[in-house]
Amino acid sequence: MSTTESLVPTSALGEGPVVIAKDVSAGYGDNVVWRNASFEINKGEFVAIIGPNGAGKTTLFRILLGLQHPVGGKITMFGAEPTKGSPRIGYVPQHHVVDDESHIESGELVRLGLSGKRWGFSLFSHEDKKAAASALEGVGAAELAHRPLAELSGGELQRIFLAEALVSNPDLLLLDEPLSNLDMRRERDLLRLVNGVVKSKGVAALLIAHNINPLLPYLDKVIYIANGKVASGRPDQVLTSESLSALYDIHIEVLHDSLGNLAIVGIEGPHGDTV
Amino acid sequence: METRFSVAFDPNILTDLQQIWAYQFMQHAFEAGTLVSVVAGVVGYFVVLRRSTFVAHAFSEIGFAGAAGALLLGIPAVAGMILGSSIGGTGIAVLSRRSSHRDVYIGIVLAFALGLGLLFISLYTGYATEAYSILFGQILGISEGDVLLTLALTAAILLGVGLIYRPLLFASLDEEVAEAKGVPTLLIGIAFLLLVALSVSIAVQVTGVLLIFSLMVTPAATAQHLVRTPRNVIIISIAIALASTWVGLFVAFYTVYPVSFFITTIVFALYIVVRVFHRKILGPGEHRKGWRERMQIFMRDYYP
Numbered sequence: 001m002s003t004t005e006s007l008v009p010t011s012a013l014g015e016g017p018v019v020i021a022k023d024v025s026a027g028y029g030d031n032v033v034w035r036n037a038s039f040e041i042n043k044g045e046f047v048a049i050i051g052p053n054g055a056g057k058t059t060l061f062r063i064l065l066g067l068q069h070p071v072g073g074k075i076t077m078f079g080a081e082p083t084k085g086s087p088r089i090g091y092v093p094q095h096h097v098v099d100d101e102s103h104i105e106s107g108e109l110v111r112l113g114l115s116g117k118r119w120g121f122s123l124f125s126h127e128d129k130k131a132a133a134s135a136l137e138g139v140g141a142a143e144l145a146h147r148p149l150a151e152l153s154g155g156e157l158q159r160i161f162l163a164e165a166l167v168s169n170p171d172l173l174l175l176d177e178p179l180s181n182l183d184m185r186r187e188r189d190l191l192r193l194v195n196g197v198v199k200s201k202g203v204a205a206l207l208i209a210h211n212i213n214p215l216l217p218y219l220d221k222v223i224y225i226a227n228g229k230v231a232s233g234r235p236d237q238v239l240t241s242e243s244l245s246a247l248y249d250i251h252i253e254v255l256h257d258s259l260g261n262l263a264i265v266g267i268e269g270p271h272g273d274t275v
Numbered sequence: 276m277e278t279r280f281s282v283a284f285d286p287n288i289l290t291d292l293q294q295i296w297a298y299q300f301m302q303h304a305f306e307a308g309t310l311v312s313v314v315a316g317v318v319g320y321f322v323v324l325r326r327s328t329f330v331a332h333a334f335s336e337i338g339f340a341g342a343a344g345a346l347l348l349g350i351p352a353v354a355g356m357i358l359g360s361s362i363g364g365t366g367i368a369v370l371s372r373r374s375s376h377r378d379v380y381i382g383i384v385l386a387f388a389l390g391l392g393l394l395f396i397s398l399y400t401g402y403a404t405e406a407y408s409i410l411f412g413q414i415l416g417i418s419e420g421d422v423l424l425t426l427a428l429t430a431a432i433l434l435g436v437g438l439i440y441r442p443l444l445f446a447s448l449d450e451e452v453a454e455a456k457g458v459p460t461l462l463i464g465i466a467f468l469l470l471v472a473l474s475v476s477i478a479v480q481v482t483g484v485l486l487i488f489s490l491m492v493t494p495a496a497t498a499q500h501l502v503r504t505p506r507n508v509i510i511i512s513i514a515i516a517l518a519s520t521w522v523g524l525f526v527a528f529y530t531v532y533p534v535s536f537f538i539t540t541i542v543f544a545l546y547i548v549v550r551v552f553h554r555k556i557l558g559p560g561e562h563r564k565g566w567r568e569r570m571q572i573f574m575r576d577y578y579p
Contacts (some may be wrong), residue, residue: 017561065455067455074511084455084457085455085456085458086457087456089361089455091452091455091456091458093451093452093455096451096452100395103499103503104448104503104504104505104508105503105504108448108505109448109449112441112445112448112449112453113452113456114454116441116442116444116445116446116453116458117442117445117453117456117457117458118442119358119438119439119441120437120438120440120441121437121440121441124425126527134461148503150497164449164452165452170442191471202516207358
């Protein structure tokens with residue numbers, strides 16, 4: 001897996017940040033979803049993006065994927081503007097579903113993650129087959145390679161999607177709510193897996209989540225998006241009553257329980273939904 | 276037994292084939308049938324994978340208007356078919372850029388096209404059998420020119436599918452990720468619809484407008500239950516289409532019944548057999564076992 005990485009000159013990869021956002025505002029036309037976001041994401045960082053529904057978390061992904069342009073400010077990725085179809089990004093969409101009637105084996109999907117963009121067909125190419133096998137092994141799913149997608153459980157599917165995203169050796173991993181359909185044990189397994197990839201390959205991972213608590217042991221950074229504003233930094237600096245209250249100019253409390261779990265109260269509205 | 280051509284069935288298949296191929300129209304039927312089966316097996320796989328069955332059906336009926344118009348103008352029906360379904364295909368692709376409302380647009384275009392076809396047929400003063408053969412197939416009336424046109428179109432379609440094979444597969448299986456990876460999904464979708472339009476145009480010669488699914492959908496749907504990689508599904512799908520067409524032609528030669536009927540019946544029977552037995556052969560949990568081992572288990576369990 002590291003061969004491709006070593007082929008890229010160090011100067012191109014650079015020691016600089018993977019993503020730099022300066023006063024970025026996002027939205028559609030006049031409808032600005034959030035404004036003035038400034039943050040940096042570096043190689044090998046595990047970053048959570050949290051916030052209420054509809055706050056614009058997926059919008060940030062769309063900007064990074066080059067599918068949408070910021071309405072203000074400047075965002076650079078690998079030293080350039082985000083472009084559509086960058087091979088350096090691995091992406092797992094939200095509510096990602098594959099055809100449940102599909103009897104195609106999982107390994108084929110992972111293979112397409114590498115060669116699906118290329119024209120023509122390769123009946124006898126073993127290069128992408130090998131890459132798919134090692135990507136599956138990397139996420140501990142080697143034994144799933146020949147299973148039909150339709151037969152896999154939620155946790156198994158997430159590992160296949162992760163392999164599909166990792167097969168092209170990306171430098172940035174975008175995971176949109178990968179934990180939403182998993183029970184606590186599978187949630188923890190997947191997070192450990194992502195953390196392992198982040199730390200061993202120096203990949204930066206951005207993960208959108210509803211609940212920050214299972215992520216806390218692994219996080220280097222958190223980006224909190226709510227009410228049109230974006231806060232970012234180390235979790236223990238950003239997620240405090242003082243900093244959030246100051247940012248949003250309303251009274252917000254970050255509560256801690258005896259196990260170290262936290263809950264953000266005051267910003268979500270009357271339904272009392274917490275992060 | 277009553278036969279179509281006063282030639283008796285012989286237990287020796289080779290003698291039969293000699294008898295059959297003595298007729299030039301039967302040669303043409305086998306040639307065109309073979310080409311169409313290969314195309315239908317390949318393109319049909321993507322029709323099934325992308326759930327574009329309704330599109331394929333619509334194209335054949337839009338092509339019907341084109342073919343009827345061609346009859347009226349005295350040009351080959353296949354040419355009218357291609358023109359009709361390509362225009363219809365582009366129209367549908369442009370109208371429904373996103374798949375969510377595609378059905379509605381197809382319905383709208385399809386209804387108009389059928390009305391137009393009806394007008395052309397009623398204006399046409401020639402034989403009514405011409406219209407009938409567009410609807411239900413005319414494989415026994417294929418000329419040498421038709422075969423050559425079919426050959427050229429088969430080459431073009433297979434080349435087209437070969438060219439967009441991987442992006443098409445990626446966009447069909449996982450559109451969101453494919454789009455994020457830079458696959459031009461809209462363009463691929465339009466190219467695919469045009470390939471379906473062309474395929475339908477030549478397949479109609481064999482099955483007719485109304486029975487198009489028998490070659491474009493059923494073989495691929497059957498194959499999907501038997502094997503698990505796209506390449507193998509396509510191979511099996513072609514094999515089923517070929518076998519059904521060949522056997523259908525063979526049986527029809529020695530009876531008075533239509534070829535299309537035999538083709539549709541054979542593919543349907545195969546589908547039913549596979550659906551009934553595939554769980555038992557290829558059931559869950561049996562995935563890691565080889566084909567031979569699965570067969571042994573199957574034989575042990577069901578034929579003790």
